Amino acid sequence: MRAKIEVFLKSGVLDPQGETIKRALHTLGYESIKDVRQGKVFYIEIEDDNPEKTIEEIARKVLANPVIEDFKWEIEK
């Protein structure tokens, strides 16, 4: 089955990439964009008896840096 994990910076953590994209969009005329924050997304193919446990563990221990990042995940059966 397929799982998706999103990893994003905690609110309050500066996101220079997102800031740069916002400024670029303003330069291109997209003034209606008020904020941009960038995150990572992982599409995972998993064959597991307890995919929820494994995906949660991978997200927490491997893919996200808990000091500055949060994550959420879902499983598409």
Add this chain to the structure above:
Amino acid sequence: MRAKIEVFLKSGVLDPQGETIKRALHTLGYESIKDVRQGKVFYIEIEDDNPEKTIEEIARKVLANPVIEDFKWEIEK
């Protein structure tokens, strides 16, 4: 309102980052992971009369490279 844009490699395009993560997970004992592909996600705050048009345009013209990437977006009102 908030929008979310996901940008991911087209199927068939090699994803060395995803491959590296998969191998790392196997090394850590997560053998049930069969495939990993990594993408980008953009969380956008927008104030626009036609946010659908603007978000679609930004995704297509600015955030995704149409040669190797696909995208999808949604607006959370």
